[in-house]
Amino acid sequence: MTTAIPAPISATRSMPVGLAVVSIPLLFVVLGLAIRYAAFYTGHPGATAAEFAQGLCRWDCGWYVRIAETGYDPFPVPTMINAGNWAFFPFYPTVIGVLRLIFVGAPTMVIATVASIIFTWIAVVVAWPLFERNWRAYTLYAAFLLSGPFSIYFTTFYTEVMFLLLITCVFAALKRQNYLLAGCFAALLSATRIVGVFIVFAIVLQAYLDHRAQGGTFKSFLTTIWTRTDLLLGIFIAPLGLFIYMAFLHYKIGDALAFQHDQRAWGRVTGSPFGYLWKALTNFPGSGFIPSASQQLAVGSIAGIALSIWLGFRKQLPAAVFCGICLVLPLFAGMASMMRFVAGLPPLSIELMKLLSRNKVSTVLFLLLFLVLDFEFTLGWLGGALALV
Amino acid sequence: MFKRLPAYGLIAVFAAFEIAVLWLALHPDVPEDYRAYYIDQSTTCLNQPVTGEYRLGQVIDFTASEGDLSKPFKACGWKGPSKEGTDAVGETSRLRFIFPQTAPSLTLQFEAIAVDHPETPTQTVKVLANGVPVGEVTIDQSAPQNFKLAIPAEAIAAMPGRIELRFDYPEAFAPPGIANTYKRSIKLLWITLQPNPA
Numbered sequence: 222m223t224t225a226i227p228a229p230i231s232a233t234r235s236m237p238v239g240l241a242v243v244s245i246p247l248l249f250v251v252l253g254l255a256i257r258y259a260a261f262y263t264g265h266p267g268a269t270a271a272e273f274a275q276g277l278c279r280w281d282c283g284w285y286v287r288i289a290e291t292g293y294d295p296f297p298v299p300t301m302i303n304a305g306n307w308a309f310f311p312f313y314p315t316v317i318g319v320l321r322l323i324f325v326g327a328p329t330m331v332i333a334t335v336a337s338i339i340f341t342w343i344a345v346v347v348a349w350p351l352f353e354r355n356w357r358a359y360t361l362y363a364a365f366l367l368s369g370p371f372s373i374y375f376t377t378f379y380t381e382v383m384f385l386l387l388i389t390c391v392f393a394a395l396k397r398q399n400y401l402l403a404g405c406f407a408a409l410l411s412a413t414r415i416v417g418v419f420i421v422f423a424i425v426l427q428a429y430l431d432h433r434a435q436g437g438t439f440k441s442f443l444t445t446i447w448t449r450t451d452l453l454l455g456i457f458i459a460p461l462g463l464f465i466y467m468a469f470l471h472y473k474i475g476d477a478l479a480f481q482h483d484q485r486a487w488g489r490v491t492g493s494p495f496g497y498l499w500k501a502l503t504n505f506p507g508s509g510f511i512p513s514a515s516q517q518l519a520v521g522s523i524a525g526i527a528l529s530i531w532l533g534f535r536k537q538l539p540a541a542v543f544c545g546i547c548l549v550l551p552l553f554a555g556m557a558s559m560m561r562f563v564a565g566l567p568p569l570s571i572e573l574m575k576l577l578s579r580n581k582v583s584t585v586l587f588l589l590l591f592l593v594l595d596f597e598f599t600l601g602w603l604g605g606a607l608a609l610v
Numbered sequence: 611m612f613k614r615l616p617a618y619g620l621i622a623v624f625a626a627f628e629i630a631v632l633w634l635a636l637h638p639d640v641p642e643d644y645r646a647y648y649i650d651q652s653t654t655c656l657n658q659p660v661t662g663e664y665r666l667g668q669v670i671d672f673t674a675s676e677g678d679l680s681k682p683f684k685a686c687g688w689k690g691p692s693k694e695g696t697d698a699v700g701e702t703s704r705l706r707f708i709f710p711q712t713a714p715s716l717t718l719q720f721e722a723i724a725v726d727h728p729e730t731p732t733q734t735v736k737v738l739a740n741g742v743p744v745g746e747v748t749i750d751q752s753a754p755q756n757f758k759l760a761i762p763a764e765a766i767a768a769m770p771g772r773i774e775l776r777f778d779y780p781e782a783f784a785p786p787g788i789a790n791t792y793k794r795s796i797k798l799l800w801i802t803l804q805p806n807p808a
Contacts (some may be wrong), residue, residue, distance in 0.1 A: 296644055301658040303647070303686075303791070450617035457624040464631045474644070477635035482648035486656075488789040500787070555787065 241356075246345040246363035250338055253368030253376065253595060260599035274334040277377045279602060280610050281309070285378045286329050288314035289321060296474040304486035307479040311466055312412040313383040333378035341366055341375040344386040344567070347393050351571055357578035361587060362571055370594035371564035373602045373609070381565035383413045389567045391420055392540060395427045403427075404455025412462025415480065419546045421459040423539035428452050430538065484554065494552035498522060501556045514607035518556040521608070522548060525563035532572055540568035560608055654700025654791045655686040662706030662772075666713055669802040672696040683707065685774070688798075695723065695754075695797030701782050701790055705775040705801065712770065713805035716761040718744060720801040724751045725794045727783055733795045736778040739765040744775075754799050761803070773803060 236244075261273050268276065278286060284306050294305040317333045324332055345363045352359045366375050366385070374381045387410040394403035403424050410417035428449070432442045446452060467477035476482060501519035506512065512520070525548045533541035544566045551562055563569065578584040602609050638649060647656040661682045664670075672680045674691040687703030690696035724733040731751060737744040742765035747757045761773065779795035 296641070297659055301660065303656045448614075450614045450621070453621050454617055454624075457621050457628070460628065461624060464628050467631045467635060468627075471631070471634045471639070475639035475641075476644065476648070477631060477638070479648070485648055485651060485789065485791060488792040490787055490789045492787065497787070 242346055242349045245360050246342050246367055249363045249367035250342055253372050256368055256592060256595045257599045260596045264603060271328050271331050274330040277373060278330050282378045284309050285314045289317040289329055293473055305483050307470055308483040310380060310412055310414050312409055312462065313380045330378060337382040338376050340382050340386050344389045348389045348567060348571060350393055350396055355575060357584045358574040361578045361584055362574040364588050364591045365570055365574060368595050369591035370598045372595050373599055374561055374564055380413055381561060384565050385567055387413060398431055400424055400428055400452040400455035404458040407459035408461040411460050412466055416547045416550055418460045418463045420543055421456060423543040424455055424459060426542060427539040489554040491553050494549055497552055497555050515556060517608035518559045521560040521563050522552060525569055528569040528572060532568060544568050558610060653702060655702040655704055657686050660685050660706055662708040664707040664709045666709050666711045666803055666805045669800055671800050672798045695799040697797055698779060698795050700793055701779055703777045707773040707803055709771055715763060715806040716766060717804045717806055718759045718761055719804060721754045721756050721799040722749050722796045723754045724749045724796055726751050730781055730783050733779060733781050735796060738776040739773050740768040749796050
């Protein structure tokens with residue numbers, strides 16, 4: 222199956238490429254902020270910037286704030302609850318914790334909100350080489366992340382911000398066949414979310430595909446990999462973030478797998494992903510035609526898996542494998558947070574934006590739709606829409 | 611080959627570190643309560659270090675009418691309080707009472723109601739004090755019911771000045787897909803340990 226890729230579209234005749242790459246997401250930084258503030262303002266007239274930042278901190282955000290401010294819980298947890306904060310991976314809260322030491326006195330959520338917006342902006346800029354000079358898709362991608370329906374995930378204190386940035390960095394490094402650099406970003410990624418460690422499969426697969434492209438075979442890949450110290454180092458560095466966190470947990474509470482064992486306190490039960498999807502799809506709303514939160518999550522999950530398969534068809538196997546793992550693994554524990562997990566996978570959203578921006582009309586229409594949905598989804602977030610959690 | 615030696619050295623260091631951490635992961639060094647709840651999953655009740663400071667005869671309110679007065683006693687397996695009482699969660703709950711007085715015999719009194727659930731009209735609750743069986747009661751959903759159980763002398767002698775109450779809920783229920791740590795059974799409204807006259 223082949224799909225025609227739109228011909229590269231030149232940026233502007235007057236603006237240098239670099240400036241356009243940096244400026245386009247900056248425009249959506251401002252637009253997104255204005256839209257989300259407007260949504261927040263409807264329920265909180267006269268809200269200050271600090272109140273706005275704090276007001277958007279919902280659900281898991283509070284856990285990240287506490288880790289950034291006071292670190293990880295000992296055992297027993299001082300608040301005498303079963304759920305320790307060990308389930309939340311350390312890299313992004315640590316970054317915010319360090320920023321707190323620099324910007325002494327500033328509220329954590331103000332620091333985190335500004336940092337998240339900057340990191341997401343950087344993530345968009347870093348993704349530029351992955352767009353093959355497709356300006357329309359790039360513009361739509363910037364709008365999607367910074368002022369689109371799920372912008373809330375990338376502009377408040379959620380680990381998705383750093384996950385997005387680091388995945389983009391890994392794939393940008395792989396595009397340049399720099400496996401060592403990809404491994405270094407992967408190490409940070411594996412300390413950001415548990416599924417981040419599986420990026421190591423994408424690195425190995427990409428190295429193999431590059432080897433094949435240069436006329437090598439599977440056998441010669443296996444025999445020469447031992448001499449490729451850049452690749453070997455990348456592979457062994459990639460999971461270091463996870464292993465360092467595990468070593469820390471063993472030192473802190475005596476259980477290197479505390480992040481996994483802690484799931485019991487959230488009542489998660491391991492089951493079949495198909496079973497969970499079917500149950501969610503058939504969980505019809507009590508009244509009306511708006512799909513239930515479970516149905517929305519199921520549709521989001523299926524769309525994410527379909528996009529992963531589509532990536533495979535598009536010969537982006539490393540990204541397809543990584544995204545597939547990142548979506549299927551959490552499904553073993555149910556539908557919780559699946560919308561966030563799908564939206565936080567840049568290979569999927571980049572490919573989706575390429576599909577949505579096939580012509581000027583569709584680009585403009587989806588751009589406008591993203592802006593409208595940014596407002597609506599922010600209201601939903603503030604109103605406790607379960608599908609967004 | 612020799613140019614690559616530092617790289618191979620680094621790879622060996624990383625590999626050794628990762629293997630060492632995997633070994634640690636397989637050999638957790640944790641307290642018994644942690645192991646039972648998180649690792650072995652042999653209990654739904656994670657024992658918390660509540661003070662349990664108590665005066666014999668004191669009635670502890672488990673409704674939200676006066677805030678959470680029951681917090682110092684709830685060692686594990688409780689959620690709430692609400693106006694209707696404090697929900698037992700999981701398959702077992704524990705309460706801790708530590709008191710300065712001595713009493714040769716004690717009577718446990720409490721009021722509870724079964725959680726509304728058409729498929730489970732009644733809940734059986736097995737009560738143990740300091741590990742010694744105290745009795746078994748059946749609680750229905752109609753209205754709060756009072757229960758009075760004598761604490762065996764051997765239970766009082768086992769831990770002077772301390773009563774660790776354990777409630778087991780063999781008929782606790784949870785919707786499909788929800789872990790046994792979230793099972794529901796009864797709501798407790800109040801409880802007291804009354805010293806019996808000598």
